[in-house]
Amino acid sequence: MRPRSILLSTAALLLTGVAACGGAPEAAAPPSSSAPTGPAASDARESLAARAALAMDKAYAALYSLDDGRGQPRNVVATVGRDGTWRVDVSGGALGGTADVTIASTAAGVFQCTLGSQSNPIASTCVKVAKPGKPVPDEYDPKVERLFRQWLSVFTDRQAALAVTEVQPLAGAKGNCYSIDSISASLADPVDIGVYCYAEDGVLSAARVGFGMIKVISQVEGPATVPLPGPEVAGPPMGMDTPVAPPVQPVQPLQPSGLAPSA
Secondary structure, three states: OOOOOOOOHHHHHHOOOOOOOOOOOOOOOOOOOOOOOOHHHHHHHHHHHHHHHHHHOOOEEEEEEEEOOOOOOEEEEEEEOOOOOEEEEEEEEEHHHOEEEEEEEEOOEEEEEEEOOOOOOOOOOEEEEEOOOOOOOHHHOOOHHHHOOOOHHHHOOOOOOEEEEEEOOOOOOOOEEEEEEEOOOOOOOOOOOEEEEEOOOOOEEEEEEOOEEEEEEEEEEOOOOOOOOOOEOOOOOOOOOOOOOOOOOOOOOOOOOOOOOOO
16 A cells, blocks of 8 residues: 655655655564663663653654554654644554544644545544543544654653663664663553654654654754644544445345236
């Protein structure tokens, strides 16, 4: 399946004549291991917190390649405004990969938006799915936006149940990379477990988690604010699963009627 193009002015700025990279899929997140101890673990935790703090205050727009191991990589565009508004556009991120989707956050709340593409030139509309600062419900969540915004507050929280180790950079990643695991067996993982890489300015340059591998392709300065891609409307958001096709009704054969037998 060909990766769809995200039709945004941001994407045009970020990717002029550049295609998403191919290649073999990276492995999923590494298995859990024992938590590191001592100065090295403390230094890694402090370094991660510092990079996450930079990311929370950084306005940028960046184009990424997402490889989930199910075909060619897909496009992701993350845009963060100077006022804290943000949106993450995911090609093939809803309806089982058949629809592009945006998750956006403004002062009014968190929204899921339809997103037009060359193969599906629709007008974008948005449905509110959560209050400001709250996570997207699982049934409407493409998950990718969590890597850019939701986990930053966890990474800056020194009390979060995380084990952090600085590791060798992922292939093509800029900056420092951190292997992040949970240290609590009785609670749900506080973040997507895996490897996260941050550039010197705090922007995520790569990540390898359970649902795939993401790498930055291009980056520009972010806008003052990030508006919704379309108007807010009532109605249900898009789900993540492929829609079930309605059953095909059998065609009844035509029955002759009123025909007189020939003499």
